[in-house]
Amino acid sequence: MNKAILKQTARVPRVLPATVAAYALLFAGAILLRAPVPAASAQAVNEPPAAPHSIIVFPERDFVTVEGYDPADGTVRIEVVRNGVVVSSAAGVPDKVGFLEVNHPGGLCWENVTPNIRPGDIVRTTQNGVVDQTRTANVTAGPAVDMGGGTIVIHGTALDAAGNRLPEDQIEQRMVASSATPFALSGRRTLRADFVSTAGGLPTQDGLITWDAPGSANWTATYTGLSAADVTLALQSESRGYWLGSDPAALTELTIFEVGDVANGPQSPCVAPSEDGSPGGSPGPVPPAPAYDQLFDPPQVIIDEDGLPEVQSIVVFPERDFVSLEGFHANSMTINVLRNGVTVGAALNVTPDIAGVFEVNHPGAACWVGQTPDIRPGDVVRATYTFTDPVTFQTSVIAEQTTVANVTAERPIDMGGGTVIVHGTAQDAAGNPLPIGQVEQRLVNGGDRFDFNGGRRTLRANSVGADDGTLAYDAPGSVNWTATYTNLGAADVRRAMEAESRGYWLGRDPAALNELTIFELGADVVGGPATPSCTAPPEPTVTVTASERSGVYAEGPNVYLVPSDPLAEVFYTLDGSQPTTLSTRFAAPISIPAGTTRLRFFASVPGGLRSQFVSETYVAATPAPPPNPLNAPDLIAEHDTGVSATDNVTRNPRPVFVGSAAPLNIVELYATGGPFSTSTLAGRTRASSGGAYMILPAVLLDGDYSLAVKTYPVGGAPGAATPPLAVTIDTIAVTPSSAFLDPSSDTGTQGDGITNDTTPAVRGTAEPGVQLDLYFDGLQWGSGAAGPDGQYVLVSNQPLTAGLHTAYVVSSDVAGNVSNPTPLISITVDTTAAASNITPQGGSSFTGPFNVAISTESGATIRYTLNGPNPTATTGTLYTGLINISATTVLRFVTVDRAGNVSAVRTETYTLAPPAAPSALSVSNPSAGLVQLVWTDNSNNESGFEVWRSTSATTGFVLVRTVAANTLTTTDGVPKGTYYYRMRAKNGFGFSAYTTTVGITVKR
DSSP states (O other): OOHHHHHHHHSOOOOOTTHHHHHHHHHTTOOTTSOOOOOOOTTOEESSOOTTOEEEEEGGGTEEEEEOOOGGGOOEEEEEEETTEEEEEEEEOOOTTSOEEESSTTSBOOSSSBOOOOTTOEEEEEETTEEEEEEOOEEEEOOOEEEETTEEEEEEEEEOTTSOBOOGGGEEEEEEOSSSOOOTTTSSSEEEEESSTTGGGOOOOSEEEEESSTTOSEEEEEEOSOOHHHHHHHHTSEEEEEEOOSSGGGOOEEEEEEESSOOOSOOTTOOOOBTTOOSOOOOOOOOOOOOOSEEESSOOEEEOTTSOEEEOEEEEEGGGTEEEEESOOOSSEEEEEEETTEEEEEEEEEOOOTTSOEEESSTTSBOOBSSBOOOOTTOEEEEEEEEEOTTTOOEEEEEEEEEOOEEEEOOOEEEETTEEEEEEEEEOTTSOBOOGGGEEEEEEOSSGGGOOTTSSSEEEEESSOOSSEEEEESSTTOSEEEEEEOSOOHHHHHHHHHSEEEEEEOOSSGGGOOEEEEEEESTTOOOSSOTTTOOOOBOOOOOEEESSOSEEESSOOEEOEEESSTTOEEEEESBSOOOOTTSEEOOSOEEOOSEEEEEEEEEEOTTSOBOOOEEEEEEEOOOOOOOOSOOOOEEOGGGSOSSOSSSOEESOSSOOEEEEOSTTOEEEEEEEETTEEEEEEEEEEEOOTTSEEEEOOSOOOSEEEEEEEEEEOTTSOOOOOOOOEEEEEOOOOOOOOOOEEOTTTOOSSTTSOEESOSSOEEEEEOSTTOEEEEEETTEEEEEEEOOTTSEEEEEOSSOOOSEEEEEEEEEEOTTOOBOOOOOOEEEEEOOSOOOEEEESOOBSOOOSOEEEEEEESTTOEEEEEESSSOOOSSSSEEOOSOEEEOSOEEEEEEEEOTTOOBOOOEEEEEOOOOOOOOEEEEEEEEETTEEEEEEEOOOSSOSEEEEEEESSSSSOOEEEEEEETTOOEEEEEOOSEEEEEEEEEEETTEEOOOOOOEEEEEOO
């Protein structure tokens, strides 16, 4: 959902004198600015489009905007025609100011295929028998080239269908800055160049276009006198080439070629495949529901492995074609949506998580295959799985299901005095009211920061009244109910009006909690495939909306019922009863009388689809007295887009202005600023009999404007102007700079994108003050605003799991423009310290100096101390090679991986000391001339033993033999005589004490 739309719908609208009356004038076609279009057959074509109709083509984005189409004239069909063949089309009803877009977020989508719009393609509109068209011009522009000395140039082409160059007054080039910083040369976010300084009656431009050679269709736009900052800004800007139409002053046709952060093909949420093969598609076959052995309707309560009851539940969100199931523990399940016994939706091989929970058609969940079903009241949602009895080991196929209830809820209505009401319907398959105990209404706000004063995100109303409000049917036997919340504070009333409205069917046994239907109505509630992972095209359907929402009105509005299919008929009732094809057919604006009116309606395509039933409730007061004559124009709240409803900054290039004047007087709107150096007539209308006026101006290009109104009776002359209203038009969404992982979150090695911070921060620059949303893996997990210098730091508001994640940032400026996402950045979360290996490990069996080797994972570092304190990530010696151990040493070390994870301190003790002395030395004379020595080895770290001999018991000992370690005996050859022996152990660190001296006499 476009965030600008979210912001608009979330605001509390201003109540202006006669605003509603002015709306009625607009819908009644009483706006004088709209020139009458002569009746024409389908064969009569206006080329270029006849004012006030205009067609703007953006071929690099396969995007079309049409303006000036009266919603009272019904559906506008937009077609792309190539060589007489319709490549693709789209259809819809323009908004209140005559505005409609195709293949742009928040607009219509191309049907069947997204056309790759090319030069020469005809873009044609048809509304109420009037056909207008424009031909996509062959105009191009290249990127800016820095020529030095404060000069940049842009090269481009401009040709007509025959290959000849276009007239000079039909060509313009623009540089559109990617940030809020204006160019010093122009004082605007754009630089503009044309062939002559006053082309089209506009003020002097910033640059000059010239042909590259006589007769050439190649042109060059040159900007001189630029500061260094302007040159840098121009090189970062989007370059555009404009064809201003065959009559540039008429402003009824444009081709805008763009070079920059633009992409063709289907724009989300549109999915029709592109001619060049981009993803998309039309509904495919849906696998049928599998056969089953047992059916439970509603879902059953099972006994879990601990002997406790566990509820299996199916929850259906029909407005989002979304299903949630809980308590199911099968390895693989099939989910089907059945309508009149025929499968219209299927999800295959679905595996619940460890808690038995899974979802279909929700971000991160399973997806429908073939097509995304348009889940409707009366549809059956069935889960089928294989079950093996743990006692008998028999296997059977189990099916559990619920039927989607026909429950609806309208938008909340502020009745004043701290009271908010919500109307809705609740009926069974036979059209009778559901038991009131099965029905509940909730208002759910947008997040923790919008908590209701009671400390919860929701207000709840039911028939018991035990929660925050009461819910009751409007009359005995009626299917219409009203939920009433009273004694609300001003803040809670505001939150209630901004909240998502929900109608709940609590199931046949509300206490069982095993089946739910939840109807949702809110700005971010949309049907069809859940982006970004689910892509199965939506089931063909028809929808219908009312031009006016439920609410309190100063006087009864005129309501239009707008179907999505131009062939559809709409039927309605005004007494709250369910309409049929025998009810009143919508053919003209419905005038809502004073009092409370329950409007119910549906759309039907002859021989085809039928929409779901929709209801709106209007509370209309007695009309207010005529306002005082002439006041300054005021931008309506609905068009004061962005973060504020009162700052007069808008992304709408044709915003509506309202005010009051003398009844039936002509009212003219004059503009200064933007392209108008002098006061210029921008729009004209006529005040109503009550003195209200509403003006739809011509397209206002981006810039700052001063707008004033003059009025006069029919046949008279304009009088004095009102005080001016300052308005800013800003239609350009500026994508923030490439986001990057904030250094404070990039733990470990800086710049590698690996961190142990599970709620990392992302940094970058954007337009100062814009709102920013941070996305991880396609989910919004953080928000904030850019500072006065454009710098921002956004922190994930939920912990990330270990592993690789992608992040990007999207901005919403003060005008409500939502940017493209920044380029994806990769962030790897690693919270596990690196393991290590050491050779040799500590101990005491060492015979001399040696080296210790330590290893760990790639990219990690090691810090150590020798007989010192515990090392840390920043203290101790950095390990770069073998560590020499030459004395008894305590080695302590830690690993520090690329994410900055520090391991626990590992300690290895190396004991290096002389060996223990041998003992129990004994000698014998086993044969002539031979002495045998035997001893006990008391050491485990000797390198050998020394045998010492003397003919004296106390002096004169000499080393006569060295024997290997771990030896327990040796011999010594000697002549006859008396001898004394002693021994000691040795290693690289010294010698042990001698054994006791023992003697022997050798006689032979």
